[in-house]
Amino acid sequence: MQVIRAVGREAAAKKYDLLSAMMAHGLAGDKHRQRLVLRLMALITTRYNWQRDELTIGQREIARLWCVDERTVKREMAKLRALGWIEIKQQGARGRVSVLGLNLDRILLDTKAEWPNIGPDFVERVGGKRAEPTSNVVPLHRPEPMPAEGLWAEARTRLAEEDPALFDAWFAGLIEAERDETCLTLFAPSRFHAAYVQTHLLERLRIAVQRCDGRVGKVRLIGP
Template sequence: MQVIRAVGREAAAKKYDLLSAMMAHGLAGDKHRQRLILRLMALITTRYNWQRDELTIGQREIARLWCVDERTVKREMAKLRTLGWIEIKQHGARGRVSVLSLNLERILLDTRGEWPNIGPDFVERVGGKPSEPSSNVVPLHRPEPVPAQGLWAEARARLAEEDPALFDAWFAGLIEAELTESCLTLFAPTRFHANYVQTHLLERLRTAVLRCNGRIARVRIIGP
C-alpha cells in the first residue's frame, strides 16, 4: 500500500483516491458507518488543509455543517479518534480550537477491503504492496507465536488480520506484561525489537488496542 501524500503534481488525483476509498468503505457498511464517513468527508472537502495536514474547525461550526447539535459532534468526533482516522495535532488553548490531522495510512488500511468495489485499476494504483515498515530492517529472529488472552489476544487478532506479514515479524513475539486501567505494557524478546516497535509501529499497535478497549490510552513496549 502506498501512503497518499496529497502534494506535488499528482496531488489532485491522490485526494480523489482517498475520498473514493472512504466512499466505497462507507457504502459497504450500515447506515451508521455511511453517516460517519459522509460527515468526515464533509469536513475534509470544506475545511481540511491538505498541504499542512491540518483540520481546524470548532464544534459549533461542525454542528452547523452537519446539521446536528454539539453533543452529536462530540460523539462522532470521539468515534473518529477511536478509529485512529483523526488525531489531535495541537490542543486548543485560550479560546482557540484544537488543530486536528488525518491519519491517511490508517484510513487506507481500514478501507482496503472495499477497494475492489471501485475497480482493479484503483487497487493497482493505490494498493501496490504493503509499505510498512518502510525500512529494510528485519528482526534478528522470527519469534514463535505466544499465546495471549483478553485484551492483548483481541488486539493481536486485529493486527494479524490487517497485515499478516507485519504481525508475524514484529507483533507475534510481544507478550503482555501489565494491564492497568489506562495502559497496556508489552514485553519484547530483545531490546532491539522493543525499540523498533516503539519507534516505527507504536501508533498502529495503539490503534488496535484502542479499538478493543477505548479506555486504554497508552501502550508501552519494554525489553530485556
C-alpha cells in the first residue's frame, strides 16, 4: 500500500486517491458512516494543509460548515479520533484551537476493502508495497502464533485481517500478560521484539484493541 504524501509531481493524484478511497468506503457503509466520512472530507477539502499535515479549525467553524450544533461536532470528532483517522498534534489553549493531523495510513487501511469498487486500476496503483519501517526489519526468529482468548484473541483477528504478513512477523508471537479496565499488557518473545513493536507499531495495536473494547485505550509491551 502506498503512503500518501502530498508532495512532488504526483501530489494532486495522491490527494484524489485518498478522497476516492474515503468516498468508496462511505458509500459502502450505512447512513451514519456515510455522513461521518462526508463531514471529514469536507474538512479535508476546505481546511486541511496537505504539506504540513495540519487541520486547524475551531468547533464553531466546523459546526457552521457541517450545518450542525457544536455538540454534534464534539461527538463526531470524538468518533474520528476513536477510529484513529484524526490525531491531536497540538492541544488548544488560551483561546487557540487545537492543531489536528490525519492518519492517512490508517484511513487507507480502513478503506482497503472498498478499493475494488473503484476499479482494478485503483487497487493496483494504491495497493503497491507499503513503504514503512516494518518492510526493512524482520525478527531474528519468527515466533509461532500463540493461543489467545477474549479481547486479545479478537484484536489478533483484526490485525491478521488487516495485514497478514505484518501480523505473522510482529503480532503473532505476543501473549496477553495482564489486563485491567483501561490497559492491555502484552508479553513479547524478546526485548528487541517488544521495543520494536512499541516504537513502530503501537498505534496500530492500540487501535485494534480499542475497536474491540472501547474502554481499553492503552496497550503496553514488555519483554523477558
